[in-house]
Amino acid sequence: MARRQPAVRRTPLPIGLVLPAAALLALALGYPLGRQVVLSLQEFGLAQQFGRPPEWVGLGNYRELVGDSYLWTVVGRTVAFCFVNAALTMGIGVGIALLMTRMSRWVRIAVQSGLLLTWATPVVAAMIVWQFLFDTDYGVVNAVLTGLGWDYDGHSWLIEPMSFFTIATMIVVWMSVPFVVFTTYAALTQVPDDVVEAAEIDGAGAWQRFVHVVLPTVRPVLLVVLLLQIIWDLRVFTQIYTLQKAGGITRDTNLLGTYIYTLGIKGGDFGTAAAAAMFMLVLTVILTAPYVRVMLRQEED
Amino acid sequence: MVRIKKILAIAAVTALWGVTSACGSDDDSPATSGGPEEADMVVWLNGTDTPQEARDWLKETFEKEHPGSTLTIEEQEWDGLVERLTTALSSEDQTPDVVEVGNTQAPTFTTAGAFSDLTGDLDELGGDDLLQGFVEGATGDGKTYAVPYYAGSTYVFYRKDLFDRAGLEVPTTMDDFVAAAVALKEDSDQEDFSGYWLPGQDWRDGAAFLWDAGGDFAAPDGEGWTGTLSSPESIAGLTTFQTLYEEASGAPADANEADPVTPFCAGKIGMMSRPGWVYGMLTDPEAGCPDLAEKVGVFALPGSDGGPAPVLLGGSDIAVSAQTPNQDLARDIVALMLSDEYQGILADAGLTPARESLASLLGDDEFAQATIEAASNAKLTPAAANWATVEGTRILEDLFSQIAQGGDVEELASDADERITEELN
Numbered sequence: 001m002a003r004r005q006p007a008v009r010r011t012p013l014p015i016g017l018v019l020p021a022a023a024l025l026a027l028a029l030g031y032p033l034g035r036q037v038v039l040s041l042q043e044f045g046l047a048q049q050f051g052r053p054p055e056w057v058g059l060g061n062y063r064e065l066v067g068d069s070y071l072w073t074v075v076g077r078t079v080a081f082c083f084v085n086a087a088l089t090m091g092i093g094v095g096i097a098l099l100m101t102r103m104s105r106w107v108r109i110a111v112q113s114g115l116l117l118t119w120a121t122p123v124v125a126a127m128i129v130w131q132f133l134f135d136t137d138y139g140v141v142n143a144v145l146t147g148l149g150w151d152y153d154g155h156s157w158l159i160e161p162m163s164f165f166t167i168a169t170m171i172v173v174w175m176s177v178p179f180v181v182f183t184t185y186a187a188l189t190q191v192p193d194d195v196v197e198a199a200e201i202d203g204a205g206a207w208q209r210f211v212h213v214v215l216p217t218v219r220p221v222l223l224v225v226l227l228l229q230i231i232w233d234l235r236v237f238t239q240i241y242t243l244q245k246a247g248g249i250t251r252d253t254n255l256l257g258t259y260i261y262t263l264g265i266k267g268g269d270f271g272t273a274a275a276a277a278m279f280m281l282v283l284t285v286i287l288t289a290p291y292v293r294v295m296l297r298q299e300e301d
Numbered sequence: 302m303v304r305i306k307k308i309l310a311i312a313a314v315t316a317l318w319g320v321t322s323a324c325g326s327d328d329d330s331p332a333t334s335g336g337p338e339e340a341d342m343v344v345w346l347n348g349t350d351t352p353q354e355a356r357d358w359l360k361e362t363f364e365k366e367h368p369g370s371t372l373t374i375e376e377q378e379w380d381g382l383v384e385r386l387t388t389a390l391s392s393e394d395q396t397p398d399v400v401e402v403g404n405t406q407a408p409t410f411t412t413a414g415a416f417s418d419l420t421g422d423l424d425e426l427g428g429d430d431l432l433q434g435f436v437e438g439a440t441g442d443g444k445t446y447a448v449p450y451y452a453g454s455t456y457v458f459y460r461k462d463l464f465d466r467a468g469l470e471v472p473t474t475m476d477d478f479v480a481a482a483v484a485l486k487e488d489s490d491q492e493d494f495s496g497y498w499l500p501g502q503d504w505r506d507g508a509a510f511l512w513d514a515g516g517d518f519a520a521p522d523g524e525g526w527t528g529t530l531s532s533p534e535s536i537a538g539l540t541t542f543q544t545l546y547e548e549a550s551g552a553p554a555d556a557n558e559a560d561p562v563t564p565f566c567a568g569k570i571g572m573m574s575r576p577g578w579v580y581g582m583l584t585d586p587e588a589g590c591p592d593l594a595e596k597v598g599v600f601a602l603p604g605s606d607g608g609p610a611p612v613l614l615g616g617s618d619i620a621v622s623a624q625t626p627n628q629d630l631a632r633d634i635v636a637l638m639l640s641d642e643y644q645g646i647l648a649d650a651g652l653t654p655a656r657e658s659l660a661s662l663l664g665d666d667e668f669a670q671a672t673i674e675a676a677s678n679a680k681l682t683p684a685a686a687n688w689a690t691v692e693g694t695r696i697l698e699d700l701f702s703q704i705a706q707g708g709d710v711e712e713l714a715s716d717a718d719e720r721i722t723e724e725l726n
Binding site for chain 2 (some may be wrong): 051052153154156245249251266269
């Protein structure tokens with residue numbers, strides 16, 4: 001046996017199977033990333049987009065960005081938005097998942113269908129509905145609130161940055177909760193009943209059972225979901241972009257995603273946009289590093 | 302067995318490489334003239350400005366004159382057009398052949414080399430007869446990259462019945478105009494009624510008040526450009542905008558001017574500045590309100606000196622994409638769009654023809670007079686090469702919207718100046 005094992009290792013099959021995927025990944029991720037690094041070191045504007053040779057500026061684009069206090073405002077805003085949204089999504093998602101373990105079958109199916117529909121709605125279609133709900137002149141929310149006796153006639157929900165981000169948070173959380181619920185619920189069904197029962201017999205209360213028995217079992221799943229949430233909420237784009245067009249002040253509501261888009265595609269300065277995108281990349285790595293480390297440690301265990 | 306697995310693995314690897322390499326594109330340099338005899342041509346037209354009749358005529362005529370070729374018109378939204386042109390025009394595979402572009406957006410693309418040089422075709426397309434302001438805007442270093450498509454400045458639509466009820470006359474100076482707008486609003490009992498409909502983001506109509514007071518967005522400064530929104534004249538103009546918004550407009554401070562029909566048909570507009578073709582939308586029995594449209598009169602926005610105010614010279618250019626291989630066919634399409642027949646259809650819809658000799662096609666009714674009068678003193682945005690990025694980054698939408706919200710005009714204007722100067726240089 002011991003002699004045969006190395007022989008098996010030497011077949012090229014595993015490498016052959018991994019290679020295509022690795023090559024595709026290298027192409028699909030490596031090329032844009034390499035291009036982004038190159039672009040961030042160039043003065044690359046509209047004229048270059050149409051064929052004029054670009055000029056190398058070294059770290060000029062980075063210097064310009066770092067010296068601009070607006071970048072730091074946007075970075076701060078992005079991180080805050082990301083944490084608030086990821087926390088709310090996780091809290092609400094795990095809450096609903098726990099609730100679902102206690103629901104009768106029909107109620108659970110109804111809840112699941114509702115969540116599934118939310119998850120399946122295309123972002124742009126959903127955004128049109130949300131815009132209609134919060135429209136200044138003809139919005140449903142204003143009409144209902146006014147009907148209830150408050151003075152919300154012609155109230156603009158997007159004009160104040162705080163109000164803008166509250167609406168954006170509602171939409172982003174609404175869209176990502178189903179994923180958390182389904183994944184967590186699936187994990188919760190894997191918690192062995194006999195262990196929970198044993199804990200109950202040993203005198204553990206509901207909260208203790210949750211913290212000491214259920215939570216450790218589903219912890220790996222929760223970690224992965226949280227990691228994904230943070231990445232998603234960090235690079236949120238469509239919702240902010242659509243809301244900016246519906247109203248609101250672009251400069252006061254930019255997050256990193258829309259800021260990069262404003263610099264590059266709208267402003268025609270692709271070099272600086274690429275440099276700003278590098279900040280986004282670094283930010284993602286910094287924010288997700290602790291979770292990745294915990295996950296790797298779990299793998300080793 | 303091992304062998305078969307090996308072969309399978311190699312086959313899988315090669316297949317995947319094949320797939321991925323097929324995604325690469327060959328990088329031929331763009332042609333500047335010539336191209337195939339037959340092709341499927343794509344024309345980008347923006348918004349609903351071009352009437353359906355003109356679109357049908359263009360498609361039929363082109364396909365009849367070029368058997369074997371087809372012409373597809375793809376309608377683009379004005380909103381976000383600069384972004385879409387930036388990405389589409391730079392790719393040989395995806396570029397439309399002929400594009401309509403706003404006259405104020407054209408210089409950015411002409412200096413970037415996105416459009417084909419049309420200098421040699423100018424004489425054939427109309428020469429000096431073409432609206433010269435548009436031709437100049439699209440000319441750099443003696444080469445012309447775009448030709449006018451139509452012009453159309455906004456003028457004021459007003460409700461005659463509301464004027465009668467409030468005892469108002471058609472205003473002849475800027476002061477009268479502001480007073481009339483405020484009076485109409487006071488005369489109405491609806492809270493969101495607009496004596497003068499002025500959505501907060503509408504800097505294109507707001508520009509008239511800026512210019513009438515002697516201000517401007519930016520001025521040449523040595524080699525570059527400087528924002529001039531915080532000059533005393535500009536501040537005076539922006540303050541008029543704020544007054545009008547606060548005392549006469551019922552439109553949201555963060556809305557744009559895209560949809561005047563809904564509030565007008567709801568009876569919530571006394572006056573509004575809109576291009577002539579909007580009248581066609583008001584009289585439409587399904588989407589508009591023909592009853593209210595009957596009560597509409599029009600006049601050119603009056604300036605402080607009693608003449609027409611300097612409104613934004615609106616309109617569009619057409620250009621041929623530098624990247625399209627179908628250069629000759631694309632030029633034929635441009636020629637058709639400047640022909641008497643096609644321009645005649647545009648004129649019927651209230652758009653000012655691209656050739657001066659065709660101006661009579663507009664007719665001589667109230668609408669034609671207002672069109673001609675408004676155009677007589679119309680102005681362009683600063684002729685800076687990067688102007689389209691000022692529009693693209695929404696600096697002006699932000700500024701006018703914040704002024705409409707009651708912000709400090711001087712502070713906001715000097716912030717905007719900083720950002721405009723940054724974008725233009």
